[in-house]
Amino acid sequence: MSKIKRSNNQKGVKKKSSENNINTFSSKSGFIILALIIIITFIAFRAVLKNGFVWDDRVYIIDNDLIKNLSGEGLKSIFTNFANDNYSPITDLINAIQFKISGMSSFAFHFGSLLFHLINIVLVFLFIRELNGRLEIALIATLLFGIHPVNVESVAWISSGSNLFSCTFFLISLISYLYYLRGNKLNLLILSITFFILSVLSKAVVIFLPFILFLIDYLKGRKLTQRLILEKIPFLIISFIVIILSVSLKGQFGSIEHLKEFTLFQRIVFAGYGFVTYLVKLVIPYKLSAYYPYPVNEGVNIQAIYYLYLLFSIGLFVLTIFSHRFTKKIVFGLGFYAILIVIVLQLIPLGNTVMADRYFYIPSIGIFYLLGVGIFNIWKKKSRFVAIVLLSIFSIFFFIETSERCKVWENGKTLWDDVLKNYQTDALPYYNRGVTLMNEENTDQALIDFNKAIELEPEYTEAYVNRGIILRDNNRTSEALSDFNKALILKPNFEKVYFNRGNLLKNENRIDEALKDYNAAININPDYIEAFYNRGNLYRDANNFDKALDDYSTVIKLNSKYIDAYINRGGILFMKKKYAEAINDYSVALEINPNYALVIYNRGLAKYYMGNKEAACADLKLSASLGYKPATDALQQFCK
Numbered sequence: 001m002s003k004i005k006r007s008n009n010q011k012g013v014k015k016k017s018s019e020n021n022i023n024t025f026s027s028k029s030g031f032i033i034l035a036l037i038i039i040i041t042f043i044a045f046r047a048v049l050k051n052g053f054v055w056d057d058r059v060y061i062i063d064n065d066l067i068k069n070l071s072g073e074g075l076k077s078i079f080t081n082f083a084n085d086n087y088s089p090i091t092d093l094i095n096a097i098q099f100k101i102s103g104m105s106s107f108a109f110h111f112g113s114l115l116f117h118l119i120n121i122v123l124v125f126l127f128i129r130e131l132n133g134r135l136e137i138a139l140i141a142t143l144l145f146g147i148h149p150v151n152v153e154s155v156a157w158i159s160s161g162s163n164l165f166s167c168t169f170f171l172i173s174l175i176s177y178l179y180y181l182r183g184n185k186l187n188l189l190i191l192s193i194t195f196f197i198l199s200v201l202s203k204a205v206v207i208f209l210p211f212i213l214f215l216i217d218y219l220k221g222r223k224l225t226q227r228l229i230l231e232k233i234p235f236l237i238i239s240f241i242v243i244i245l246s247v248s249l250k251g252q253f254g255s256i257e258h259l260k261e262f263t264l265f266q267r268i269v270f271a272g273y274g275f276v277t278y279l280v281k282l283v284i285p286y287k288l289s290a291y292y293p294y295p296v297n298e299g300v301n302i303q304a305i306y307y308l309y310l311l312f313s314i315g316l317f318v319l320t321i322f323s324h325r326f327t328k329k330i331v332f333g334l335g336f337y338a339i340l341i342v343i344v345l346q347l348i349p350l351g352n353t354v355m356a357d358r359y360f361y362i363p364s365i366g367i368f369y370l371l372g373v374g375i376f377n378i379w380k381k382k383s384r385f386v387a388i389v390l391l392s393i394f395s396i397f398f399f400i401e402t403s404e405r406c407k408v409w410e411n412g413k414t415l416w417d418d419v420l421k422n423y424q425t426d427a428l429p430y431y432n433r434g435v436t437l438m439n440e441e442n443t444d445q446a447l448i449d450f451n452k453a454i455e456l457e458p459e460y461t462e463a464y465v466n467r468g469i470i471l472r473d474n475n476r477t478s479e480a481l482s483d484f485n486k487a488l489i490l491k492p493n494f495e496k497v498y499f500n501r502g503n504l505l506k507n508e509n510r511i512d513e514a515l516k517d518y519n520a521a522i523n524i525n526p527d528y529i530e531a532f533y534n535r536g537n538l539y540r541d542a543n544n545f546d547k548a549l550d551d552y553s554t555v556i557k558l559n560s561k562y563i564d565a566y567i568n569r570g571g572i573l574f575m576k577k578k579y580a581e582a583i584n585d586y587s588v589a590l591e592i593n594p595n596y597a598l599v600i601y602n603r604g605l606a607k608y609y610m611g612n613k614e615a616a617c618a619d620l621k622l623s624a625s626l627g628y629k630p631a632t633d634a635l636q637q638f639c640k
Contacts (some may be wrong), residue, residue, distance in 0.1 A: 033449050034121075037146055038121055038146070040399065046404060051106065052153070053412060054412045055159065060159040061104075068100050085422060086203075091161065091166075113155050116168055125138050127171050130178045134376065135374075138372065141372035144398065148398050150361075152405040179224075196238060200238065204246045208239065211339045278359075289419050292355040293423055320334045332369075408625050414435050419432075427463070429458065431453040447467060462491045464490070471483060484501040496532070498518070498524070511538065513533065533564065537568065600631070616639075
């Protein structure tokens with residue numbers, strides 16, 4: 001096994017202080033307590049196992065074709081997909097494995113998320129124990145990390161699984177680096193680099209891990225040498241590549257919002273607000289929410305009180321630097337937090353939320369480490385009763401809050417009802433609750449929420465679109481058309497609007513106008529499957545069969561599992577007396593849904609007209625057994 005020769009400045013790395021040589025608990029007792037922490041955490045989070053899919057789970061899980069195919073081509077697609085603003089192939093791969101094992105089961109996905117959180121608990125323990133040498137500090141920090149309610153979002157929201165996966169690989173990378181510092185074995189450094197790559201390919205929030213390594217060096221007393229810097233070069237190169245890719249994708253997909261809306265100074269104020277508020281919510285987890293709007297009024301004016309957060313952040317920074325004279329632990333803990341939280345402090349605004357509980361999952365480890373140090377120091381100074389009472393209060397309060405907060409994520413309605421308890425004057429939670437109600441076909445209540453969202457934000461494009469869809473489906477055609485037209489004024493290149501207006505116009509038999517809208521939707525998004533399919537139906541109904549065939553073929557090329565496209569293409573081929581090709585399409589459709597009686601019947605007729613009576617009658621008999629009456633009649637006519 002290859003080794004790097006130790007330099008003189010590293011001789012003290014392996015040595016531990018006398019504080020680290022004395023533990024209240026033996027290693028065996030420590031792991032027993034760790035097992036109890038895992039059990040307590042599981043009990044605190046058990047309610048998530050009853051929850052369903054919520055919010056963006058439809059995008060990232062339910063409708064994500066990448067996770068539904070683990071074949072060679074499917075794996076290739078996972079790692080070559082740049083179709084959205086987050087390149088996270090390892091997350092898609094883990095979700096694909098989950099889907100392969102359990103299908104689209106919300107229970108299974110939630111169980112997987114909770115399992116990763118429990119794994120992270122163990123890794124936090126190993127990391128802090130190796131970092132500090134004190135079992136007590138590691139156990140206290142691990143307990144608080146495990147049961148803290150601010151971590152509920154990362155565990156209870158399936159789409160936030162990327163946070164959990166990234167944290168797992170991140171911690172293994174740090175632990176490998178700490179073991180490398182013990183004996184300078186090159187393979188451990190390579191292992192650390194490997195897991196860093198896996199971490200950023202799960203979620204890019206840990207791109208500043210190299211600076212955490214410098215922070216570990218500082219805590220361990222390593223001097224800043226050329227060799228120490230060279231160790232970090234591979235990590236820094238990986239970080240640079242991921243930063244360039246992430247910025248490019250987010251710019252390409254329009255995810256970098258509010259950059260022109262807010263000035264640089266305002267964004268710095270937001271950063272100060274987030275930096276302090278995350279810390280406050282860690283100690284007093286009040287008003288936790290799936291959504292935190294920007295603290296502005298009258299458009300983009302920041303309320304005066306929020307400038308105090310910036311001043312407090314600066315003061316905390318100064319005190320942290322000053323603390324170096326007495327201890328390195330405060331610099332390490334707050335530095336760990338600051339390095340990892342800075343990327344999500346909205347200096348470059350990403351989305352319409354100034355904070356998110358999930359952003360705190362990994363950075364919080366540094367603060368939990370400090371809490372562990374603080375409570376242990378109280379214990380060590382013979383104030384054991386105070387330490388026990390303090391830890392007990394925190395633990396019981398966090399446990400209860402976490403158990404209750406898990407129930408908030410039960411479904412979309414409970415989630416957005418909870419958000420609206422705190423933010424009743426913001427449009428987004430009304431809109432998102434409306435989407436949830438719309439998906440549940442509770443259109444009357446959804447319409448009320450979309451109306452409210454538009455009232456609060458008159459330029460809410462998506463709210464106009466969804467309200468228009470509900471109005472259209474309720475035959476309020478002129479109102480629906482007005483909403484679609486308004487949406488296109490606000491966002492002229494919104495393909496979803498052209499598609500839905502096209503559907504409305506088609507229903508009104510305004511075929512030429514509908515065709516124009518479908519064409520516009522496809523021109524904006526050449527991969528718009530539904531637009532191709534509906535345009536194909538329009539061409540078919542107009543007896544323009546060749547163009548219809550082209551559109552159905554495009555749909556199948558874009559999604560090989562789109563069963564209706566096979567059925568409709570097969571129908572046209574049947575009409576054109578291309579029975580062999582029609583049979584092929586029907587057969588593929590039946591591979592997707594083997595009990596589709598209508599398709600079995602159609603294939604039977606195609607076989608009959610090809611002269612294969614025996615096979616035709618077998619299909620007709622099967623279709624009839626599934627309750628399709630025309631098949632029963634055909635059996636009497638063709639198979640006597």
